[in-house]
Amino acid sequence: MGDIFVPMILMVVIFYFLLIRPQTKREKDRRKMVDALKSGDSVVTRGGVVGSVQSVKDTTVSIRSLESKFEVEKHAIERVIADKSDLKDKK
Template sequence: MQGIAQFIPLILIFAIMYFLLIRPQQKKLKEHQAMVAALRRGDQIITQGGVLGKVTKVKDDGEVEVEIAKGVTVRVVRSTIATVVNKTEPAAANS
């Protein structure tokens, strides 16, 4: 019984680490993946490098084309997009 009592603090430390560090990080990762999956043409974005631009083309292979100035487009890997500044509204369905 005394041997098990010595492991209780260690188990509590792992439980606290899980709830304070691991779970929030997993939640943040899922939110980022959902944001990147929902990218559309016309969205204004900021990359992790700090480049501001507008999405001009969404490709299937994990890339997007971003216009950073008039007539200047660059290809950006989707996972490097940090935030979406302005989201375009979805096209209205004709009823």
């Protein structure tokens, strides 16, 4: 009977280290990135829009892209770009 539990426990441990732990780390890094947003940051939204952050509110961010200014939810920000070469590297 005890022989059955060892492989099951081993599978749970493997599952944790392969799936749950990396996802938790990604969520933590993403939360840190969103919390660090500030005016002037260049960002890319999940929809692919590249723009500059104009203002940051509790749950939304105002972005200026070319001649347009719009407001998106913070969770819609995919990444912050340091300079234009970052855009070319991702393609």
